[in-house]
Amino acid sequence: MLTFDTLREAEEWVMSDAYNKVGGRQFDGYLTSDPKLAFVLVYNLTRLKTLGRASFNNIYADEKEKDGQTLFMVWVS
Numbered sequence: 001m002l003t004f005d006t007l008r009e010a011e012e013w014v015m016s017d018a019y020n021k022v023g024g025r026q027f028d029g030y031l032t033s034d035p036k037l038a039f040v041l042v043y044n045l046t047r048l049k050t051l052g053r054a055s056f057n058n059i060y061a062d063e064k065e066k067d068g069q070t071l072f073m074v075w076v077s
Contacts, residue, residue: 003034010036014044022076029060029075038063038072045076 004010018041021027032038042061048054056076063072 001033002037004036007036007040010034011040011044013037014040022074028077029073031071031073033069033071035070035072038074041074045074 002013004013014037018030018037022030022041022045030038030041038061042059045054045056045059049056049059054076058077059074060077061072061074063070065071
């Protein structure tokens with residue numbers, strides 16, 4: 001899975017890929033081991049919803065342990 005050193009790097013990647021797919025409803029959610037990616041995705045989806053341009057009603061985030069690794073989940077409904 002992808003990991004980045006800075007929030008800026010994570011934001012560049014999220015805004016060019018995951019944000020468009022989740023925000024545009026191509027996918028319902030995203031799973032990552034990098035907390036920066038999850039944070040940036042939640043932040044930007046919340047921003048989209050606040051601006052009134054969201055095609056979804058709710059944003060959810062959670063984390064779970066799998067094989068000793070923390071996975072961060074972000075999804076919309």
